[in-house]
Amino acid sequence: MNRSSHRFTVILLLVAAVAGLIAGCKKGGGGDGITIGVVLPITGREGKPGQYQREGIELAIKQINDKGGLTVNGKKLQLKEVFYDDGSDSAKSASLVERAISSDSATAVLGGYSTALGQAESVIPDRYQTPWITTGAAASTIFNHGYQYTFGTLSPTTLLGGITAEFLGAQVDQGKLKKGLKIAMAVENTDHGVDYAQGIEDWIKQHPGYFTIVFNEKFDLGSPDFSGLLQKIKSAKADIFLADAHLADYITMQRQYLQNGLHHQMISYGARGPEADAKKALGAGTDYIFAGIWWSKKLQYPQEQKFVNDYKQFTGREPDSWYAATAYDGMRALALAIEQANSTDKTAIRDALRKVELKDSLLPGGAMKFGPNGQVGNGFLIVQNKPGDKVDIVFPKDVATGDAIAPIPAK
Amino acid sequence: MTAVEFINLLISALLLAGLYAAVAVGMTIIYGVMKIVNLAHAGFMMLGAYFNYELFEWLHLDPMAGALLSLPVFFVFGMGVHWLLVRWLPKSDQPTLSSLLLMFGFWLVLQNVGYLIWGNSDRAILTAHRRTLPLGPITIPTAGLVVFIAAVTCLAVLQFILHKSWFGRSVTALIQNPYAAQIVGVDHQKTSQLTFGLGTAFAGFAGALMAMLFSFNPDFGRPFLVRAFVIIVLGGLESVTGVAFGALILALIETFGILFIPAGYQPAISFGLLVVVLLVFPTGIAGLLKRKWRLA
Structure with missing residues (x-):
């Protein structure tokens, strides 16, 4: 190999390494409590809404843990988040959901912002019989396959x-x-x-x-x-x-x-x-x-103002559009289902999710319930x-x- | 369709052609001299759009002045990229896989740097030229017209440089026959660096102009890259006139084609055209016309 080719190879490797470093990062953990997998894009094309959704989920987790956690079989269990950034890449998104379930033993997974990423993730949950809630994808193609472990907090388009x-x-x-x-x-x-x-x-x-x-x-x-x-x-x-x-x-x-x-x-x-x-x-x-x-901070329900204030305290700014609200409700509905199932068994949680009703939901109508296909049916607000x-x-x-x-x- | 509607559409197609030509010309001259398929062209366009946006936001500079300023800035930037990366590529008279991969990788780096700096929100510039210029029943979008005039003027200046300067003749010689050009004293390395700078300057300029018409994010430029390929194939690689010709054909077919087929098939127009031209006229339509001209 001559000197020029060698230099070129080194440059090519450096470029690839920088691209790789910038494109992806991961934060996770293990331990006691109930592990919740969260797979969202916080880098790449969908990074900003993905970040807002992550904040909504983390605010809900923090509030639940601050109250001592979830009561399951008489014991208080803390929620533990395992977060993965899919970099707005569909293929990566699906494999990270698989990883959260198989390697991190997540009890349930939330995520799937944007239709494309949600569609990619939606094939995994039934394979591992693990509840999955998409907080940012609404297309009917996700919910008309008859998947049994798929839920969504966005009303259909x-x-x-x-x-x-x-x-x-x-x-x-x-x-x-x-x-x-x-x-x-x-x-x-x-x-x-x-x-x-x-x-x-x-x-x-x-x-x-x-x-x-x-x-x-x-x-x-x-x-x-x-x-x-x-x-x-x-x-x-x-x-x-x-x-x-x-x-x-x-x-x-x-x-x-x-x-x-x-x-x-x-x-x-x-x-x-x-x-x-x-x-x-x-x-x-x-x-x-x-x-x-799907949501507006101008809604007049009492829970809206509380959410806006809590979110502002948590992140230092007001919620931008609907992204954080649907994610926040998705996490709260999951928490309620775990308590109602009184178990960390995934199928029991799935069954509880089918029945759960979030009576102080942020969404239009003020209450949220998953429909027979797993998707909520709250209305839209016309602005x-x-x-x-x-x-x-x-x-x-x-x-x-x-x-x-x-x-x-x-x- | 009425005559007025036809003229309105024709004007839209002409304005679009000017923009397409500005997008494709930088890629064409880089390919012509160095045989590099510059996939990072889309990244340079994206940076050009943000460059204009930042000048507009922070210095309240008129976007047209920002676009003109992008020319020297991106010329220097392109020379720097050439010095840092491109000059190490093995020389070849055919496009190589290594050059393709390098430019693709560099595009990804630019894109991700864009996401780190500006996030993924769509940005746009609120230009002063928002409305239309009415000429009786015919309407001309003023922003499109301003962009068209700027693009065509810069292409004319480039054409002048390529025909009247030593550098321009060196570029033309390298495009026509790189070996013969070097025998008669053309410095391949120096000309390549200047050409890469010029190509990058036009990419940045096109991006800055497009910022006046479209919204953009760090993924900006991808659809235009595909169209640039089509224009290169249509117009050939030897002149700015060929690029203008290719851009005009594509813009006319895209604009009028949509009247006869559903709008969702618009990308199929460019790709279909690309396939047809490659199969029927491998030297491009400009090459075909040139051959017929010589035979006549």
């Missing part, structure tokens, strides 16, 4: 579509929108997008006369240009525009939507809308957009951006903090 349509229907009932308006839908080409569109279509079928869908297409995630798609939407001459998109696509599409001079009576990007990053990028261009979200950086919960009526503005005023 079909419900998001259904509640979006129900909200629009309520505007018709109130006389704000006319009956028979035409809807154009553009959803991302993922399970999330497909489920969202399905929810809207189902509602429209069940409520004939309210709306008709005149355009329905999927688009590719991360597309650099939506001008062709937006031209088709313009040609469809719809009254309402409903999209389902990730944040980056939401910002790009809305920017091009405005630049192409489009206007609809109502506009939504699914679960996206009130994000600070979008506001920063588009300014007043995000005004009047409405979105369906709407208003001028001056204001965001109001506008639906359902009983938790609304303001009235919906419909139709959107033409600029």
